[in-house]
Amino acid sequence: MDSAHDVLVIGGGNAALCAAISARRAGASVKVLEAAPRFYRGGNTRHTRNMRCAHDTATDTLTGPYTEDEFWDDLKRVTQGHTDEELARFMIAKSKDMLPWISAQGVRFQPSLGGTLSLGRTNSFFLGGGRAMLNALYQTAEGLGVEVEYDAEVVALEIEDGMFLSATVKRQSGLETVRAGALVAAAGGFEANIAWLKEYWGPPAENFLIRGTPYNRGTMLRMLLDKGVQEIGDPTQCHAVAIDARAPKFDGGIITRLDCVVFGIVVNRDAERFYDEGEDFWPKRYAIWGRLVAHQPDQIAYIVFDAKSLTSFMPSLYPPISASTLEELAGKLELDRAKFCATVAGFNAAIVPGGSFDHTVLDDCRTQGLTPPKTHWARPVDTPPFYAYPVRPGITFTYLGVRVNQEARMIMTDGRPAANMFAAGEIMAGNVLGRGYAAGIGMTIGSVFGKTAGEGASRRARN
Amino acid sequence: MSAHSEALREAERLMTVCNSCRYCEGLCAVFPAMEMRRAFSAGDLNYLANLCHSCGACYYDCQFSPPHEFDVNVPRTLAIVRNDSYADYAWPRALSGTFKRNGLAVSLIAVLSVVAFLFAFMALSDPSVMFARQVGEGAFYRIMPHDAMVALFGGVFLYSCLALFMGLRAFWRDMAAGPPPAFDLASLWQAMKDAGRLRYLDGGGVGCMNADERPRDTRRLYHHMTFYGFGLCFAATSVATLYAYLLGRAAPYPWWDLPVVLGTLGGIGLLIGPAGLLLAKSKRDPVLMDGTRTGMDAAFLAMLFFTALTGLALLVLRATPAMGTLLAVHLGFVFGFFLTMPYGKFVHGLYRYAALVRYAMERRAEEAAAEAAAAGGAAKAAA
Numbered sequence: 149m150d151s152a153h154d155v156l157v158i159g160g161g162n163a164a165l166c167a168a169i170s171a172r173r174a175g176a177s178v179k180v181l182e183a184a185p186r187f188y189r190g191g192n193t194r195h196t197r198n199m200r201c202a203h204d205t206a207t208d209t210l211t212g213p214y215t216e217d218e219f220w221d222d223l224k225r226v227t228q229g230h231t232d233e234e235l236a237r238f239m240i241a242k243s244k245d246m247l248p249w250i251s252a253q254g255v256r257f258q259p260s261l262g263g264t265l266s267l268g269r270t271n272s273f274f275l276g277g278g279r280a281m282l283n284a285l286y287q288t289a290e291g292l293g294v295e296v297e298y299d300a301e302v303v304a305l306e307i308e309d310g311m312f313l314s315a316t317v318k319r320q321s322g323l324e325t326v327r328a329g330a331l332v333a334a335a336g337g338f339e340a341n342i343a344w345l346k347e348y349w350g351p352p353a354e355n356f357l358i359r360g361t362p363y364n365r366g367t368m369l370r371m372l373l374d375k376g377v378q379e380i381g382d383p384t385q386c387h388a389v390a391i392d393a394r395a396p397k398f399d400g401g402i403i404t405r406l407d408c409v410v411f412g413i414v415v416n417r418d419a420e421r422f423y424d425e426g427e428d429f430w431p432k433r434y435a436i437w438g439r440l441v442a443h444q445p446d447q448i449a450y451i452v453f454d455a456k457s458l459t460s461f462m463p464s465l466y467p468p469i470s471a472s473t474l475e476e477l478a479g480k481l482e483l484d485r486a487k488f489c490a491t492v493a494g495f496n497a498a499i500v501p502g503g504s505f506d507h508t509v510l511d512d513c514r515t516q517g518l519t520p521p522k523t524h525w526a527r528p529v530d531t532p533p534f535y536a537y538p539v540r541p542g543i544t545f546t547y548l549g550v551r552v553n554q555e556a557r558m559i560m561t562d563g564r565p566a567a568n569m570f571a572a573g574e575i576m577a578g579n580v581l582g583r584g585y586a587a588g589i590g591m592t593i594g595s596v597f598g599k600t601a602g603e604g605a606s607r608r609a610r611n
Numbered sequence: 612m613s614a615h616s617e618a619l620r621e622a623e624r625l626m627t628v629c630n631s632c633r634y635c636e637g638l639c640a641v642f643p644a645m646e647m648r649r650a651f652s653a654g655d656l657n658y659l660a661n662l663c664h665s666c667g668a669c670y671y672d673c674q675f676s677p678p679h680e681f682d683v684n685v686p687r688t689l690a691i692v693r694n695d696s697y698a699d700y701a702w703p704r705a706l707s708g709t710f711k712r713n714g715l716a717v718s719l720i721a722v723l724s725v726v727a728f729l730f731a732f733m734a735l736s737d738p739s740v741m742f743a744r745q746v747g748e749g750a751f752y753r754i755m756p757h758d759a760m761v762a763l764f765g766g767v768f769l770y771s772c773l774a775l776f777m778g779l780r781a782f783w784r785d786m787a788a789g790p791p792p793a794f795d796l797a798s799l800w801q802a803m804k805d806a807g808r809l810r811y812l813d814g815g816g817v818g819c820m821n822a823d824e825r826p827r828d829t830r831r832l833y834h835h836m837t838f839y840g841f842g843l844c845f846a847a848t849s850v851a852t853l854y855a856y857l858l859g860r861a862a863p864y865p866w867w868d869l870p871v872v873l874g875t876l877g878g879i880g881l882l883i884g885p886a887g888l889l890l891a892k893s894k895r896d897p898v899l900m901d902g903t904r905t906g907m908d909a910a911f912l913a914m915l916f917f918t919a920l921t922g923l924a925l926l927v928l929r930a931t932p933a934m935g936t937l938l939a940v941h942l943g944f945v946f947g948f949f950l951t952m953p954y955g956k957f958v959h960g961l962y963r964y965a966a967l968v969r970y971a972m973e974r975r976a977e978e979a980a981a982e983a984a985a986a987g988g989a990a991k992a993a994a
Contacts, residue, residue: 187678194674197634256817258637275815276672277634283671283824284817401674403631403681463649464631465681 153179153295154609155602156315156328158302158368160184161193162278162591163573164334165285166598167605168294169253171332174606178294179326181317183301183335184363188399189282191336192360192545192574192590195401196278198260198271199250199591201243209257212269216240222270222586230582238554239580242596247272250595254284271588302335302368307375310566329609330568332601333558334594337546337574338366339386340398345543348384355447357391359542362398369575372550377566378559381547381578387585388438391542393448394466403465406537407434410507410525411460412453413495414539416444419478419488421495426514426524435585442541449539450481452492454531460507468535477534494518496528503527545590549578556601568608570601615653618691622656628675628683635669638815640805640970641689642669647973654785657699660692661782661959662966667899668814671824677898690901697958700785702777709954714906717951721914724950725943732939741935749861754935755942757861764942767949774953779961786969795972802967806960809834822894833887837915838960840880844919847874863929875926881919885912911956918944 155171157164160182172178182189202216219240223231251257256275260268267273274281290296303323304316312331317324338344340362345353358364373379395404409425414437416422423440441449458468471477478488495518503513505527513526550571551559558566558576573594580593615623626645629635636642641663648655667686675681698710709716732741736754745753752760805811809831812819818826851870854860864871889912892905921941928937951957 256815258815261633261636261643273637274634275637275817276668277632277674279674280634280668280672280817287825396680399674399679401632402634403628403675459649462631463627465628 152327153177154329155179155332155605156181156312156326156330157332157334157602158315159191159332159334159336159573159575160189160296160298161191161334161336161573161594162196162281162285163575163594163598163601164332165190165282165289166250166253166595167332167334167570167572167602168289168296169285169292170599170602171606171609172289172292172294172602174603174610176329176606176609178289179328180289180294180296181300181302181315181326182296182298183365183367184298184361186298188361188363189286189298190279191364193278193282193594195360195399196274196281196588196591197402198267198273198588199246199595200271200586200588201246201592202240203244203247206269207247209259209272210269211259214270216244219243219270223580223589226584226586227580227582228584230584232579235552235554236580239593239596242600243592246592246595246599249599250281253288255281256284267587302371305331305368305371305375307569310376310560310564310569312566312569330605331570332556332598332605333368333372333550333569333571333575334573334598334601335368335575336364336366337386337548337577338364338369339543339546340364341366344370345386345546349442352442352447355540356388356442357393357395357400357404357540357542358398359389359391359400359404359544360398364545364574366546369548369550372558372569372571372575376561377569378551378561378563379548380551380576381549381582383546383548385548385583386546387435387544388442388541389434389544390437390441390449390451390539392464392466393538393540395540395542400465400542404542405434406451406464406539408453408457408461408537409437409451411457411527412451412529413492413522414449414451415483415488415491416449417446417483419483419491421491421520422449424520424523426522426526429510437539438541438543441539447540450483451537451539452477452529452534453536454529454534456527456531458535464537466537468537470533470535472532472534474529474534477536481536481538492529495522495526496530499526499528544585545574545577547578547582549574549576552576552579552597554600555604556597557604568605570605572597572601615656616695618688618695619653619656622660622688622692623651625683625685625688626651626656626659628681629685632675634674635672635685638668638672639664639666639811639813640967641685641811644970644973647977652787654787656692657696657782658786658966658969660689660696661962662811662970663689663693664809664812664819664963665690665899666812666814666819667828667896668817668820668826670899671820684898686899687901690899693959693962694901694904694907696782696785696962697778700778700781700958700962701954702774702781706954709951710904710907712906713904713955714910717907717910717914717947717955720951721910721917721944721947724947725940728939728943728946729936732935736935742932743935744930744932745934746930748863750863750929750934751938752861754938757855760942764946764949767946771949771952775958775961778953778958779965782962782965783969786966795968795975798968798971798975801971801974802964805967805971806964820896821891821899822896828891830888830891833884833891835884836880837884837888837912840877840884840919841915843873843877843880844922845877847871847877866926871926874922878919878923878926881915882923885916885919888912889916907956910951914944914948914951914955918948 154176155178157168157180202219257272258275302315303318306313314327391404478485498515498518556570558569675683698707701707819828821828847870925937
């Protein structure tokens with residue numbers, strides 16, 4: 149049985165819902181197809197917590213202004229220039245209107261508390277987190293009459309000369325063709341598609357853990373690229389952080405992250421250190437350690453620290469592995485005992501005496517004559533009990549996407565904009581975020597381009 | 612931690628999960644209180660459980676709630692721990708079993724109490740008085756002598772107050788909260804405001820969840836009606852006591868007089884409030900509930916409802932020959948209510964308030980420490 153709508157939104161996260169709501173508010177009939185089951189709806193939005201929007205003054209929930217220029221500077225810095233300036237500046241300008249708009253869709257914000265104070269000026273925190281935000285958006289969308297379907301993966305697209313005609317959706321009951329006047333693709337990246345990751349990473353990708361749901365398979369992205377939409381972003385790259393190796397393969401989310409490399413040393417399977425643990429602050433170190441571990445044998449490493457540091461960082465889901473001696477710890481980690489002890493002893497011996505430890509600044513605790521060095525926060529690992537966290541690369545998202553213009557309209561390989569195909573969210577994030585990450589920017593991309601795409605799709609479909 | 616019950620172990624596991632996420636910290640007091648700790652003793656968990664208002668928001672907001680393999684269900688787990696804690700703190704300890712099949716226990720006591728009053732009235736008072744029209748000052752006391760009423764109800768009330776106090780003391784000690792904050796008036800007042808407004812039955816501002824993830828819950832309104840209805844009834848009784856002892860005026864009072872006005876308004880609140888709460892309970896998503904002890908909630912609500920209903924019936928029909936019978940039934944419910952106060956859902960109010968006081972104290976201590984640290988930092992910077 150066929151069905152027809154003005155706008156078809158494929159995906160179910162923040163970008164998809166912003167598109168669906170704005171299209172519906174503009175008068176279009178809207179259908180949302182979410183591949184995941186209802187509980188897992190929303191892709192990576194489930195695991196988000198805040199969004200980064202420019203604003204001229206402090207508000208109830210933001211401690212100070214965050215100008216467009218400052219936002220642009222931050223974006224330029226984290227992407228190291230891998231961004232489309234025109235599109236990025238458009239997004240930043242539009243981000244100013246997003247906080248009131250998102251609030252008007254029922255999403256609530258709260259002041260940043262506890263461990264996130266450093267983002268209190270720039271980022272707006274969702275009350276209750278990303279799933280609460282999604283619940284509000286879905287409730288608003290359904291209240292407006294948007295049709296939402298779960299467990300509905302799109303497996304084929306009918307596209308002719310840059311013109312979307314229909315999508316084939318796979319359900320338990322079989323295949324169905326859904327026609328629509330315009331398409332909004334907001335179905336995320338391919339981080340949960342291990343086979344695809346292996347194309348770039350080879351067998352090591354088998355050892356990657358995926359921080360979001362298993363439904364971010366990139367099916368839509370693959371089909372769009374195959375149908376002649378221009379690609380953007382480095383296909384080989386993904387945002388990878390070091391997470392607890394005991395985390396589940398998928399959807400471990402925020403609670404498996406570890407941010408304690410500064411408090412000790414990190415060794416690989418061969419009980420060797422491989423990178424300066426004291427190089428920099430969060431978030432820079434947070435974002436590099438996933439890739440560092442990915443390049444180690446068996447894609448595993450161990451953060452080793454002692455009793456001095458146990459309560460110095462945010463607790464995480466799994467308790468550290470502990471032992472009263474370094475030998476015993478090596479045994480529990482199944483590392484070569486002699487080598488492990490030698491590595492720790494060598495590190496301890498290389499510490500320049502007299503440093504004054506302060507993990508809130510780039511302090512003067514460092515090693516000398518050690519390769520690799522630990523340039524800050526170096527304190528001897530000598531106070532039992534000793535602790536270790538096993539870590540693996542945790543993949544947050546991928547950078548490959550479809551190219552879009554300021555209308556969020558997809559650009560075909562011949563450089564012409566597609567007639568009625570729009571994209572929003574992670575599937576096109578590579579346009580503005582070609583590299584790196586800044587907290588909350590994924591949600592900004594999703595909301596701004598989602599709303600823009602929804603408005604454009606509605607206009608196109610109803611013409 | 613091996614001494615933990617299964618429910619406490621699960622609560623401990625969840626608090627470890629939640630403490631490494633903290634997305635819910637804006638929803639209520641439970642999560643900020645959790646963040647002040649890294650390890651959770653039984654007392655800590657009982658504190659958090661009694662601090663939880665069961666608003667349900669954290670369940671629907673959680674990315675790790677079932678069917679996720681982390682299986683995070685804070686409202687249900689804390690409901691179980693909370694209900695267990697009521698039995699743990701019961702005084703005397705031998706009566707903690709009343710919490711096991713509380714619905715049955717409370718209903719039985721209520722029925723026995725009503726029956727006892729009926730029989731006693733019929734046995735002890737002259738049928739020509741009991742079933743005749745009685746009006747004017749002292750009408751009630753022609754059926755049950757004033758001194759007997761005072762002795763019986765004063766006695767059971769004092770006993771219940773003692774039992775409640777002992778339970779409260781056990782909870783306070785379990786929380787290891789230090790000496791009671793008799794002089795921490797600021798914390799007591801803060802907790803009073805938080806309890807009086809049901810500040811944390813609000814999902815952090817969105818409203819709370821009951822049947823599903825849509826914040827359309829009405830429990831806050833009905834709880835206010837119940838709580839303030841109860842308060843008005845209590846005030847009515849207090850004013851009447853003052854009338855009796857200070858002014859020498861005996862009940863019944865005319866309809867426009869303060870005890871009757873307060874009691875009527877309170878009674879109406881106690882009809883609508885508990886009924887609304889019971890209805891909300893029937894619609895509640897079972898996944899959020901303890902499941903094994905809904906009888907306790909239902910019995911308490913029913914007790915309030917029938918106490919109010921019989922009280923209002925007595926008011927309306929007090930000038931008819933039915934007054935004697937209605938007085939027996941009403942007094943039976945009141946007596947049963949007093950007697951079961953320490954052994955039923957009533958205790959939640961006391962423990963919730965105590966937990967809120969504890970939370971207010973912790974917040975104040977934390978703020979003082981932060982100020983001291985800031986002052987220290989400023990001094991360091993100046994030096």
